Structures are given as structure tokens and as C-alpha cells.
Amino acid sequence: MLEINTxxxxxxxxxxxxxxxxxxxxxxxxxxxxxxEKRKSTQRxxxxxxxxxxxxxxxxxxxxxxxxxxxxxxxxxxxxxxxERSKILEGEFAEIEKNQQALLVLMPNLPHDSVPxxxxxxxxxxxxxxxxxxxxxxxxxxxxxxxxxxxxxDLELGVKITGAGFPVYKGKGAKLQRxxxxxxxxxxxxxxxxxxxxxxxxxxxxxxxxxxxxxxxxQMYHATVDGFYLIPTAEVPVTNIVRDEILETLPVKFCAYSxxxxxxxxxxxxxxxxxxxxxxxxxxxxxxxxxxxxxxxVLEEMVSHVExxxxxxxxxxxxxxxxxxxxxFGSALTYDFEVWSAAQKRWLEVSSVSNFETFQSNxxxxxxxxxxxMRLTHxxxxxxxxxxxxxxxxxxxxxxxxGIEIPTALQRYTGFALLA
RNA sequence: GGUGAGGUGGGUGAGAGGCCGAAACCAACAGUUUGCUAAACUGUCGUACGGGUCAAACUGUACCGAGGGUUCGAAUCCCUCCCUCACCGCCA
Numbered sequence: 005m006l007e008i009n010t011x012x013x014x015x016x017x018x019x020x021x022x023x024x025x026x027x028x029x030x031x032x033x034x035x036x037x038x039x040x041e042k043r044k045s046t047q048r049x050x051x052x053x054x055x056x057x058x059x060x061x062x063x064x065x066x067x068x069x070x071x072x073x074x075x076x077x078x079x080x081x082x083x084x085x086x087x088e089r090s091k092i093l094e095g096e097f098a099e100i101e102k103n104q105q106a107l108l109v110l111m112p113n114l115p116h117d118s119v120p121x122x123x124x125x126x127x128x129x130x131x132x133x134x135x136x137x138x139x140x141x142x143x144x145x146x147x148x149x150x151x152x153x154x155x156x157x158d159l160e161l162g163v164k165i166t167g168a169g170f171p172v173y174k175g176k177g178a179k180l181q182r183x184x185x186x187x188x189x190x191x192x193x194x195x196x197x198x199x200x201x202x203x204x205x206x207x208x209x210x211x212x213x214x215x216x217x218x219x220x221x222x223q224m225y226h227a228t229v230d231g232f233y234l235i236p237t238a239e240v241p242v243t244n245i246v247r248d249e250i251l252e253t254l255p256v257k258f259c260a261y262s263x264x265x266x267x268x269x270x271x272x273x274x275x276x277x278x279x280x281x282x283x284x285x286x287x288x289x290x291x292x293x294x295x296x297x298x299x300x301x302v303l304e305e306m307v308s309h310v311e312x313x314x315x316x317x318x319x320x321x322x323x324x325x326x327x328x329x330x331x332x333f334g335s336a337l338t339y340d341f342e343v344w345s346a347a348q349k350r351w352l353e354v355s356s357v358s359n360f361e362t363f364q365s366n367x368x369x370x371x372x373x374x375x376x377x378m379r380l381t382h383x384x385x386x387x388x389x390x391x392x393x394x395x396x397x398x399x400x401x402x403x404x405x406x407g408i409e410i411p412t413a414l415q416r417y418t419g420f421a422l423l424a
Numbered sequence: 425g426g427u428g429a430g431g432u433g434g435g436u437g438a439g440a441g442g443c444c445g446a447a448a449c450c451a452a453c454a455g456u457u458u459g460c461u462a463a464a465c466u467g468u469c470g471u472a473c474g475g476g477u478c479a480a481a482c483u484g485u486a487c488c489g490a491g492g493g494u495u496c497g498a499a500u501c502c503c504u505c506c507c508u509c510a511c512c513g514c515c516a
């Protein structure tokens with residue numbers, strides 16, 4: 005959620021930046037500001053009435069003590085009048101505040117100045133590439149066929165148990181999964197993140213805090229009886245650790261493994277073959293809550309962290325700086341990581357690292373004391389990393405005639421060097 | 425799920441219609457003392473939204489789990505809900 009103060013001080017800049025994110029309802033800025041004025045004037049009037057009432061109430065106390073009953077009764081009548089008006093104003097004030105909040109919540113975060121112009125993924129800027137494109141032998145297979153041959157995971161079995169998009173990992177496929185999780189977590193812990201195991205369902209307040217509600221309601225599975233949402237990413241429960249907190253020390257660094265649940269309504273075709281897009285997947289997430297002056301430095305640090313892992317895994321990857329139109333609702337700057345899927349001959353997104361600046365903090369009321377002044381923190385998060393497409397790329401890129409070669413860094417976790 | 429007890433500032437915890445934004449203690453912070461550390465002493469020590477100001481000072485309102493209600497006046501009384509703890513039941 006944008007800070008009202010930003011709109012107040014620079015409404016035209018806000019509008020211009022909202023435009024860069026292809027946000028249509030730019031006039032909301034003026035509507036919010038109009039409500040803001042109305043809110044303030046209403047509060048002034050209301051506070052004044054309440055102050056009078058408080059004063060009279062005190063006076064009545066004194067009169068009663070002095071035994072002056074009649075005068076007290078007179079004062080009571082005065083209060084009754086004031087109260088009638090203040091009740092009305094109170095209602096108005098609450099209504100205005102609610103409306104203002106409702107509009108503010110509709111506005112996406114403003115893009116950072118370095119965000120490239122553009123609307124579609126084609127406009128994303130390739131920051132750099134790494135690794136080398138593998139040369140596959142003639143009989144190279146896409147990962148879903150490799151998986152079938154080696155019995156690593158089974159999507160049809162998942163259909164029986166749950167439905168499409170819920171893979172069942174088996175044998176060495178399961179072991180590989182667990183190994184990647186441990187490996188990613190250990191990398192994060194080495195980088196100073198504290199591991200947490202969060203709840204895999206969150207309440208409405210948490211889903212709102214990180215920006216999933218109300219914007220992405222349809223993306224999440226909803227356990228309606230209890231009002232909980234299955235987490236689409238560990239970002240949600242983990243970032244909400246600092247909701248409603250005034251932090252004494254910054255930065256706060258958390259990492260977490262969790263399964264992620266996404267409804268992915270409307271996806272189809274080659275996008276959803278194999279592990280390309282599933283409803284439940286595993287991911288290790290890194291989250292930082294930092295001083296506002298440090299957040300872009302930290303963003304680069306997080307990008308390097310992810311990049312380091314991809315290098316160790318020997319994957320061919322590229323880093324994209326997302327354009328205004330392709331960025332998520334709450335992000336000010338996002339880097340996406342894509343790995344080359346050699347058999348499918350396409351790039352697969354495996355990580356997204358974003359700086360939300362105060363967008364989430366403002367919703368969560370996460371603050372710290374900067375020279376005695378309260379300030380909102382900046383929050384960042386990134387996948388480090390999401391498993392399914394990493395697995396897809398590893399299987400495809402590392403296939404040889406004798407089997408799938410496991411990257412050296414992973415072997416101490418898997419206990420095997422070749423999947424065959 | 426049942427019964428009982430509770431939810432008060434960073435923590436412990438008092439307050440039981442007006443003197444309460446709330447005692448006291450601890451923690452934290454600043455200072456004094458000290459060769460250093462410790463101790464002792466002094467002071468500061470909630471948040472939000474307004475007003476005010478260059479900025480402060482200062483000032484209004486609200487907030488004692490959440491939402492309603494009673495009352496001139498509610499942390500305090502009443503109702504509903506949520507949560508925590510204890511015991512019982514069920515159970516990995």
C-alpha cells in the first residue's frame with residue numbers, strides 16, 4: 005500500500021509512475037487526496053466535539069461532588085446535544101477512512117527509476133546471462149519423459165490422489181527434491197539467514213499484509229470454513245512475522261522452506277507440461293526486512309545469492325529486470341531468474357527477487373525507530389530457489405547416455421552422482 | 425469439543441466507574457560517579473491520526489484482546505466474538 009504522504013507531496017509524480025505500471029485508474033490519486041482532506045476536516049470537527057464532552061463530563065463530576073445536582077443536570081442536557089452530533093460525525097469519519105483505505109489498497113506500488121518501460125515480458129531487460137548452453141545428444145528427452153523412464157515423479161498418480169498439478173515424487177526423484185531443499189537452506193543459512201518453518205496456511209490479515217489480498221485472491225486456495233489461505237509462497241507467513249512490530253535491530257533475515265500452493269487458473273498448453281507449472285511445489289524463500297536506505301544494496305546482494313546457487317548447479321541462466329507492465333502489484337523492482345531448459349528449448353522462471361520498499365511494511369505496520377522517528381521498513385524477498393523448474397532443467401540439461409549427472413555441490417546431499 | 429481462569433505499555437504486574445495513558449519493578453536509552461568493567465545514583469522511556477512549527481516545543485482526540493452497549497463519565501459494569509493458559513475428552 006502506498007503511503008498517503010507520498011500522494012500528498014507529489015501527486016503528479018505518483019500518477020506518472022502508476023502509468024509506467026500500466027495502472028489505469030490514475031484518477032484514484034485525486035480521489036484519495038480529496039477523501040484525505042475530508043477526513044482531516046471531519047476529524048478536526050469531531051475531536052473538538054469530543055474535547056467539549058470530556059470537559060463537561062469532568063465538570064459534572066465536580067458539581068456532583070459539590071452537591072449541585074440541578075446544575076449538573078443542565079450540563080448533562082448539553083452533553084446529550086453534543087453527543088448526538090458527534091455520533092453522526094463518528095460514523096462519517098469511519099466511513100471516509102474506510103473508503104480512503106479501500107482506494108489506497110487498489111493502487112500498486114510505484115516502480116523504481118531503473119525499471120524499464122514496457123508492458124509485456126518481451127520488454128523485460130536481460131541484465132546478464134551465466135553458465136553455458138548444454139549440447140544434448142540426439143535422443144535427449146524432455147524432463148517428463150525422463151521422469152517416467154527413471155520413475156522420479158508421477159503426475160497421473162497425483163491426479164488420482166488430488167488432481168492435476170499435484171506431482172508425486174518417488175524414489176530418487178523424492179530424494180533429489182529433499183536434497184535440493186537442504187542444499188538451498190544451507191546456502192541461505194551460510195549467508196546469514198535464520199531458518200524458520202512457518203505455517204502453511206495463513207489468516208486473512210497475513211494475506212493482506214504481503215499484498216495477496218485483495219489483489220490475488222483467486223490465486224490462492226481458500227479453506228473457507230476456517231478462513232485460512234494455503235500459502236502461495238513462504239513469503240507470506242515469513243514476512244508477516246514482523247507484522248505490527250517495531251523492530252529494534254535491522255536487518256532481519258529469514259529463510260524458509262515450504263510447499264507452495266497456487267491455483268494457476270487459466271494456464272494451459274505447453275506451459276503446464278511436466279513440472280513447468282504445478283499447483284503444489286516446493287520452494288526455499290529468502291526474506292529481508294531492512295533500513296530503507298539499504299534496500300537496493302540488499303536487493304543486489306540477494307540477486308548475487310541466487311546467482312551463486314545457479315552457478316554452483318552449473319545451469320545456464322539469465323537475469324531479467326522486469327519492465328513496469330510485467331512486475332507484480334507490490335514490487336518496486338523485480339529481477340527474474342530463468343534457467344535454460346535444453347530439451348524444451350525454452351527459458352523457465354525459477355526465481356523472482358523483489359524490493360517492495362514500504363509497500364508491504366505500510367500494510368503490515370512494520371516500523372523501526374530512526375533517530376526517534378518512526379519509519380516504515382523496506383521488505384524484500386526472493387526465491388532461492390523454486391524446485392520444479394530447477395529439477396526440470398537439471399534433468400534435461402544434464403542427461404547423458406548413461407543417465408542424469410548430479411552437480412557436484414548436490415552430491416553430498418543426494419548420496420548419488422548419477423540418476424539412472 | 426467440554427469446564428474453569430485469564431488477556432493492561434518491550435517484559436512482569438497493580439488498578440475494579442471520575443484523581444488513569446495507566447502505579448511499581450525489570451529491561452532499554454542518556455548522563456553522573458569510576459583507571460576499565462560492574463555497581464550505585466539521576467533523567468528519559470507507548471502508538472496512531474489531527475492542530476501547531478522551517479523543525480521543535482506545545483496541544484486535541486483515540487487506543488488497556490476485537491466489536492457493540494449502559495453512563496454526564498468505562499481499562500473498570502453488560503453483551504458478542506477472538507485468543508491464551510489449566511484440566512477433561514478425542515487424536516498424530
